[in-house]
Amino acid sequence: MMPVLEVIDPGLSTTIQDSGRPGFRDIGVPASGPLDRISFRLANAIVGNHSGAPALEMLMLGPTLKILAESVRVALVGSDAGMETGRDNVRRISSGRSIRLSRGEVFRVTPLDDSACAYLAIEGGIRVVPVLGSASTNVRGRIGGFHGRRLEQGDQLPLELNSVHLRAEYAMARSLDLGFDDPIRVILGPQADYFTDEAIKTFLSSDYTVSSQSDRMGYRLEGPALTHLKGYNIVSDGIVTGAIQVPGSGHPIVLMADNPTTGGYPKIATVISADVPLIARRRPGRRIRFAAVDLREARLAYTHQEAAVQRLVQSMAVQS
Amino acid sequence: MNVRFLHSGDTALVVEFGDRIDRDLSNRVLHLNASIRASNIAGITETVPTFRSLLVLYDPFAIDAGNLTSKIERLLDEGHGESSPGKLWQIPVCYESGYAPDLAEVAARTGRSSEEIVRLHAETTFHVYMIGFVPGHPYMGDLPDWLALPRRLDPRVKVPAGSIAISGGLSVIYPVESPGGWHLIGATPVRLFDPLAARPSLLSPGDKVKFNRITDREFHAIHAAVETGSFEVPCDVLGG
Numbered sequence: 384m385m386p387v388l389e390v391i392d393p394g395l396s397t398t399i400q401d402s403g404r405p406g407f408r409d410i411g412v413p414a415s416g417p418l419d420r421i422s423f424r425l426a427n428a429i430v431g432n433h434s435g436a437p438a439l440e441m442l443m444l445g446p447t448l449k450i451l452a453e454s455v456r457v458a459l460v461g462s463d464a465g466m467e468t469g470r471d472n473v474r475r476i477s478s479g480r481s482i483r484l485s486r487g488e489v490f491r492v493t494p495l496d497d498s499a500c501a502y503l504a505i506e507g508g509i510r511v512v513p514v515l516g517s518a519s520t521n522v523r524g525r526i527g528g529f530h531g532r533r534l535e536q537g538d539q540l541p542l543e544l545n546s547v548h549l550r551a552e553y554a555m556a557r558s559l560d561l562g563f564d565d566p567i568r569v570i571l572g573p574q575a576d577y578f579t580d581e582a583i584k585t586f587l588s589s590d591y592t593v594s595s596q597s598d599r600m601g602y603r604l605e606g607p608a609l610t611h612l613k614g615y616n617i618v619s620d621g622i623v624t625g626a627i628q629v630p631g632s633g634h635p636i637v638l639m640a641d642n643p644t645t646g647g648y649p650k651i652a653t654v655i656s657a658d659v660p661l662i663a664r665r666r667p668g669r670r671i672r673f674a675a676v677d678l679r680e681a682r683l684a685y686t687h688q689e690a691a692v693q694r695l696v697q698s699m700a701v702q703s
Numbered sequence: 704m705n706v707r708f709l710h711s712g713d714t715a716l717v718v719e720f721g722d723r724i725d726r727d728l729s730n731r732v733l734h735l736n737a738s739i740r741a742s743n744i745a746g747i748t749e750t751v752p753t754f755r756s757l758l759v760l761y762d763p764f765a766i767d768a769g770n771l772t773s774k775i776e777r778l779l780d781e782g783h784g785e786s787s788p789g790k791l792w793q794i795p796v797c798y799e800s801g802y803a804p805d806l807a808e809v810a811a812r813t814g815r816s817s818e819e820i821v822r823l824h825a826e827t828t829f830h831v832y833m834i835g836f837v838p839g840h841p842y843m844g845d846l847p848d849w850l851a852l853p854r855r856l857d858p859r860v861k862v863p864a865g866s867i868a869i870s871g872g873l874s875v876i877y878p879v880e881s882p883g884g885w886h887l888i889g890a891t892p893v894r895l896f897d898p899l900a901a902r903p904s905l906l907s908p909g910d911k912v913k914f915n916r917i918t919d920r921e922f923h924a925i926h927a928a929v930e931t932g933s934f935e936v937p938c939d940v941l942g943g
């Protein structure tokens with residue numbers, strides 16, 4: 384029998400993601416991949432996978448899964464929410480560490496009450512036929528992952544491994560700093576000249592919060608409206624992940640991993656690549672402050688972040 | 704040449720040729736796209752042609768923005784580079800009432816007959832400006848000014864896959880069921896996007912498209928043939 388994870392409860396929006404599907408934006412296919420690439424990568428590292436193995440991304444409410452394989456090794460990263468298994472004797476498994484579970488066990492991710500997203504990695508990975516070179520799910524394009532959609536109750540996710548060796552489990556020496564109070568650094572443009580100076584000042588000095596109307600395509604923000612200088616329609620041009628477009632309402636939308644590849648609203652600024660995971664973690668209601676930086680600072684931020692992730696991976700300790 | 708280089712974050716540059724939907728601008732975008740692809744500049748990861756600009760994604764640890772800008776400027780100065788002549792596709796479309804929920808309204812708003820609108824649409828050789836919005840979704844032009852209606856005030860939550868729509872002097876085809884605010888005037892049984900095919904998107908930027916009028920009966924026959932993989936969209940490769 385093929386080893387599978389059976390979905391008892393899918394959670395709010397759970398999808399299979401790997402490191403993404405770059406290279407097809409010119410035919411309208413977004414890069415997809417994890418919203419928070421750092422937590423995704425750490426989750427895979429803890430179970431001993433390569434850094435881009437297909438794992439589960441969950442938003443807000445994670446899934447409940449039943450193991451229909453001899454044994455699996457799983458780890459949750461990205462939130463302090465943990466996992467629970469067992470009905471009468473509930474066992475709590477904290478995030479940031481791996482655990483080996485056996486056939487028939489049911490485990491659930493407890494509600495995320497800090498980050499908007501978290502990642503469940505499974506040793507060996509989820510078995511997915513790559514579409515355009517990737518296992519990532521793009522719901523709107525109905526591409527990749529499990530039938531191109533979010534998980535549903537009763538789904539059976541095929542696993543690469545039917546059993547995993549008994550060995551010492553790994554854990555992160557310290558938990559990842561989710562950076563909830565850090566400013567989100569942006570590079571102004573490409574259409575900052577479509578806004579009044581006042582609007583740019585407002586954008587960089589006001590508190591915004593993530594609206595509940597947010598998903599993998601974009602995070603809508605609530606806060607002071609931004610005034611356009613020359614209308615709110617541009618002839619459509621290309622969009623990258625992290626671009627902040629401002630439609631007629633004046634309320635910014637940060638475009639995320641499943642963003643449409645082109646769009647017709649002016650983009651006031653673009654989140655630097657180091658800070659895309661930071662904004663991804665802000666759940667509805669969380670505060671956001673933007674800060675403008677230049678390319679040199681963006682590069683430095685990425686280098687520092689990469690070194691910090693490397694240190695976290697290297698400091699993973701064996702748990703007794 | 705009035706080209707602007709704009710930063711789109713720390714991993715992409717926008718090479719902007721203008722701010723209009725215009726065949727000449729589009730040709731310059733597509734030409735630069737072809738030159739970049741032929742040049743193999745290290746560090747460029749992806750390019751996205753749009754109506755009036757080329758988005759160039761890059762790895763900032765392989766090439767910095769300043770260096771990339773001067774390399775692209777050099778390509779623009781050289782001016783050569785083979786831009787692919789593209790293809791002419793004959794896409795079957797049924798304009799009958801069951802497939803064209805907005806045709807009567809478009810006719811009423813423009814003061815023309817439905818037949819006149821259909822004839823014009825089916826006689827136009829469209830230029831594919833870009834693919835965007837969702838996978839395989841082409842933006843094609845051009846339609847005359849009198850037919851350039853703004854989008855619907857009440858966008859549909861679900862537009863069926865294969866719908867042919869018009870707005871603002873352009874025509875589009877919805878490859879998958881998606882929300883949409885354009886006026887639906889027909890539908891094609893052809894598949895615009897197949898992620899498992901060697902060429903996932905039927906159309907590429909720069910291609911030309913003509914719409915072949917078909918009946919409801921032909922629509923069903925072609926639809927069935929598409930399902931079994933026995934229908935090929937007629938296509939001519941255009942000479943230089």
